[in-house]
Amino acid sequence: MAKKKRYGGYAGIFTDEAKVVEAARKIKSLGFLKFDAISPYPIHGMEEACGIPRSPIPYVTFGAGLFGMSFGLWLTWWTSAVNWPLNVGGKPFFSLAAFIPIIFELTILFAALTSVGALFYFCRLPQIDPPVIDPDLTCSKFAIFVPENDVGYDEAKLAQVFREMGAVETKKVAEF
Amino acid sequence: MAADNHHHELKVEKFETPGNLKTLIAVLSVIGLLTFAISWMKSPERLWPAYLTAFFFFSCLGLGGLFFTAIQHVAKAGWSTSIRRYSEAMTSFIPFIFIGGLVLLAGMKYLFPWADPEVIASNPIVAAKTSYLNVGFFVGRLVLFCGGWFLFKHLIVGNSVKQDITGDHKLTLKNLSLSIGFILFFALSFTAFSMDLLMSLLPTWYSTIFGIYCFAGLFQSSLAFMALMIIFIKRTGFVKGYVTVEHQHDIAKFLKGFTVFWAYIAFSQFMLIWYANIPEETEYYIMRSQNGGWLALSFGLLIFRFIVPFIALLPRGLKRNENHLILVSCLILIMQYLDIYWMVYPNFFDGQVTFGVVEIGIFCGFAGLFLWAVVSFFKKFSLIPIKDPRLNEAINHHVTY
Numbered sequence: 001m002a003k004k005k006r007y008g009g010y011a012g013i014f015t016d017e018a019k020v021v022e023a024a025r026k027i028k029s030l031g032f033l034k035f036d037a038i039s040p041y042p043i044h045g046m047e048e049a050c051g052i053p054r055s056p057i058p059y060v061t062f063g064a065g066l067f068g069m070s071f072g073l074w075l076t077w078w079t080s081a082v083n084w085p086l087n088v089g090g091k092p093f094f095s096l097a098a099f100i101p102i103i104f105e106l107t108i109l110f111a112a113l114t115s116v117g118a119l120f121y122f123c124r125l126p127q128i129d130p131p132v133i134d135p136d137l138t139c140s141k142f143a144i145f146v147p148e149n150d151v152g153y154d155e156a157k158l159a160q161v162f163r164e165m166g167a168v169e170t171k172k173v174a175e176f
Numbered sequence: 177m178a179a180d181n182h183h184h185e186l187k188v189e190k191f192e193t194p195g196n197l198k199t200l201i202a203v204l205s206v207i208g209l210l211t212f213a214i215s216w217m218k219s220p221e222r223l224w225p226a227y228l229t230a231f232f233f234f235s236c237l238g239l240g241g242l243f244f245t246a247i248q249h250v251a252k253a254g255w256s257t258s259i260r261r262y263s264e265a266m267t268s269f270i271p272f273i274f275i276g277g278l279v280l281l282a283g284m285k286y287l288f289p290w291a292d293p294e295v296i297a298s299n300p301i302v303a304a305k306t307s308y309l310n311v312g313f314f315v316g317r318l319v320l321f322c323g324g325w326f327l328f329k330h331l332i333v334g335n336s337v338k339q340d341i342t343g344d345h346k347l348t349l350k351n352l353s354l355s356i357g358f359i360l361f362f363a364l365s366f367t368a369f370s371m372d373l374l375m376s377l378l379p380t381w382y383s384t385i386f387g388i389y390c391f392a393g394l395f396q397s398s399l400a401f402m403a404l405m406i407i408f409i410k411r412t413g414f415v416k417g418y419v420t421v422e423h424q425h426d427i428a429k430f431l432k433g434f435t436v437f438w439a440y441i442a443f444s445q446f447m448l449i450w451y452a453n454i455p456e457e458t459e460y461y462i463m464r465s466q467n468g469g470w471l472a473l474s475f476g477l478l479i480f481r482f483i484v485p486f487i488a489l490l491p492r493g494l495k496r497n498e499n500h501l502i503l504v505s506c507l508i509l510i511m512q513y514l515d516i517y518w519m520v521y522p523n524f525f526d527g528q529v530t531f532g533v534v535e536i537g538i539f540c541g542f543a544g545l546f547l548w549a550v551v552s553f554f555k556k557f558s559l560i561p562i563k564d565p566r567l568n569e570a571i572n573h574h575v576t577y
Contacts, residue, residue, distance in 0.1 A: 044574045054492075054577050062490075089453065097447050 006175040009147040010155050011133050012162030013169040017043055020142035023165035024049040027144055030161065035146040036176075038137050060118040061111045068110025072103035131176045134169075145176055186417035186571065188562065191554040194412060201547050208541010215534050224283035225524050226535040229516050230542040231280060232373055233397075235273045236390070236512070237546065240398025241266025242329050243362060246355035249332070249348075254569025255426060258418040258560055262405045264336060265553040266398065267329045269546050274322035276542075280373075281315065290379045302379045309376055317372060321365040328358040336561055343563035366391060374516070377523040381460050385445045392438040397512035399431040400505035405550075407498050409559065418560045421496050422573045428495035431508070432486065439482035463522040469529035473518050481511040492577060513539065 014020040017039075024037050028051050037043075037050055046052075076099035080086065085093045120126070133143050144167075146158055159170045193201075215223035244263040248256045280287075289295045290302055290309040297303070307313075332354050335347040367387030375386050383389075406424050409415055449457045464470045485504050494500045521530060561567065 042576065044572075044576060047576065089451075097450050100443065100447070 006131065007147040007149050008172070008174050009145055009150070009153070009176060010158045011143050011145045011171055011173050011176075012158070012165070012167035013134055013137075013171070014142040014144070014165075014167050015140065016166060017142065019166040020144065021045055021049050023144050023162065023167070026161060026165055027146065031152055032146055032150050034150045035144060038133065038143040038145060040138050040140070040142075043142075055122065057115055057118045057122065061115045064114035065107045065111035068107040069103055071110070072106035073099070075106070076102050131173075133171075133173050133176060145173065147176065187415070188418060188558060188560045189414045191414050191551075191559055193551050193555065197547070197551065201544050201551065204540045204544030205548070206544075207537050208539075208544055211534060211537025212541060215537075219534070220283065221286055221524075222530075222532075222534045223538070224280075224286040225520050226538040227280065227283060228287060228373065229513070229520050229535065230539040231276045232370075232516050232520075233513050233539070234269055234542045234546045235276070235369075236394035237266055237398055237401055238269030238273060239267075239325065239362065239366065240394045240401075242270065242325070242332065242358065243395065244398060244402065245332060245336075246328075246358045246362075249351045249355035250359065252352070252566075254566040255423070255573040256570065257564050257566045258415075258570035258573075259402065259406060259423050259427070260336065260561055260564075261554075261557065261559055262402055262409070263398075264333045265405070265550045266401065267333055268549040268553040270322075270325050270329045272545060272549065274319075274326065277318045277322060281318075284311065284314075288376055288379075290376060299380070305379055309379060314372060317368060321369050324361050324365060328354065328361065332358065336564075337557045339563050340558050340561060341563075345565050348565055366394070374519050377520060378460065378463075380456060383445055383449070383457070383460070385441060385448075389441050389445055392434065392441045393512050393515050396431065396434040396438050397509055399427060399434060400508040400512075403427050403431060403501050403505045404509075407502060410498075415559050418567075418571060420573070422575045423570070424498070424501065425492075425495050425575050426573075428489055428501055431505070432489035432495075435482060435485045435489065435508070439478075439486075442477070442482075463527060464518065467522075467527055467529065470518070470522055470527070473514065473529075477511065477515055477518060480507060481515065 012023060014023060020037065020039065021043060024035075024046065027035050028049065035050070037046055039046070077094055080095075080099070081093040087093075088095075088098075091098065133145060134141055137143055144162070146153065155172065162170045212223070212227075215226075241263040245260055245267065247253075248260060248263075284291045288309075290306065291311055295302055296306060302309075332351050335351050335354070338344075339347045370387050370390035374390065375382065403424065406419055406427060410419060410424075446461065449461060461474075464474050485508055488500070488504050489495055517531075517535075524530070
């Protein structure tokens with residue numbers, strides 16, 4: 001997933017947030033599967049409009065948390081009760097109550113760091129040469145991009161649909 | 177889909193109490209009154225611990241409603257505007273905290289060892305604390321706290337319902353500063369309130385985290401009750417479009433968050449006392465671990481107040497599932513009662529686990545009163561703060577995944 005082959009395609013540029021969501025919904029209803037929406041900030045409802053499934057990151061976080069918890073339990077048990085048993089205040093060598101803060105912290109540490117790692121992986125970050133459709137897409141404009149390998153790709157039809165949905169500009173993109 | 181949310185039908189009707197709810201309230205109240213009268217005459221030593229437990233449980237729900245309302249105002253939250261009336265309805269129990277507290281004074285000699293001159297004479301540790309723990313000051317604090325809570329409830333909720341008629345945006349700003357004042361007052365007063373009512377049952381023991389422990393239970397149970405109200409009103413159909421599954425989802429997230437918060441505070445209290453191992457502090461946990469029943473309940477709190485609700489509220493789909501949320505909310509409310517029971521009862525009946533008709537009857541009575549107060553509020557005012565400037569934000573509320 002880290003290396004994605006880049007395709008050219010066709011893009012519609014919008015200046016209105018509501019219109020770009022409508023356009024994404026329209027493009028999806030026309031049967032396109034691989035299209036993408038680009039916006040300077042998250043838009044409520046865009047995930048559903050594009051049909052993007054839920055992110056797998058929460059599952060990664062949960063797994064990493066479970067691992068961190070087990071590791072913390074093993075670490076405290078092995079260091080305090082097996083490898084170097086020390087009598088602390090007459091408490092048992094294996095005192096779970098005293099170990100819970102460490103287990104808790106390791107759970108959080110593993111869950112948090114792994115989530116950041118997973119985010120970088122799934123978002124293909126860092127990207128040193130990002131393709132540019134329009135420089136204003138990081139500032140004031142929105143775009144819908146349909147790659148040329150998508151089902152039923154037809155530039156003339158796309159240009160017409162984008163115009164109908166209120167695009168201010170449509171253009172052919174060499175690669176994205 | 178968000179865009180679909182923008183277009184659905186908006187409807188809010190006048191609330192009419194469903195017939196079976198009316199019957200329920202009547203039955204609960206009669207059971208409560210009968211239990212109270214019979215045990216007042218026959219077994220006052222059974223009555224008062226049961227009264228204190230149920231009284232504290234419902235005081236927490238009433239105050240939790242006002243606390244939720246206040247934090248929404250302070251955060252200038254938009255998403256919760258359409259469910260704010262539900263938390264405001266819970267505050268209509270606040271006047272009864274004062275009345276219930278006055279009734280409680282009649283049972284003081286059964287409940288509080290520090291109110292007994294013999295205990296003071298024989299125990300120098302208790303005697304040293306009488307400058308705080310004495311009947312006059314206790315009553316004074318009770319009046320001060322209940323008076324303050326009532327004043328803030330009157331002003332904050334009053335401004336909110338006034339806005340339904342006038343539509344004046346200034347009222348929202350007024351509620352912001354009032355809410356800041358309430359949160360400050362609540363932090364101090366509820367800490368002292370929980371110390372007075374629960375911690376002083378064992379006057380030789382102290383825990384500096386006790387107030388926040390009680391608050392954690394208060395807020396968790398209040399959110400559980402709000403989740404139940406959201407689903408109840410949705411099913412009765414008086415409100416359509418204003419309160420959606422998105423609001424239910426966010427309340428469930430809050431509920432999960434404060435489930436963790438309760439566990440965090442409960443563990444902080446336990447771990448420090450266990451680690452330091454000072455006799456005057458460990459007394460509390462020894463009382464709750466020697467007898468098999470109390471030990472089982474102690475572990476029950478860990479499992480059913482934290483582990484089970486935490487796992488049950490983790491998946492997104494389950495937070496959005498009504499029947500599932502009803503189940504978890506009921507579990508949390510039961511555990512809140514058992515938690516207060518666990519704090520109160522080991523101090524009585526020679527540490528034997530005692531539970532029976534009196535406890536259930538008194539709880540029913542308070543439940544009847546509480547539901548009656550909530551329902552009366554709904555009948556009197558609109559179910560949605562219809563002219564709130566932030567209502568639009570709540571209608572369009574949408575939880576991204």
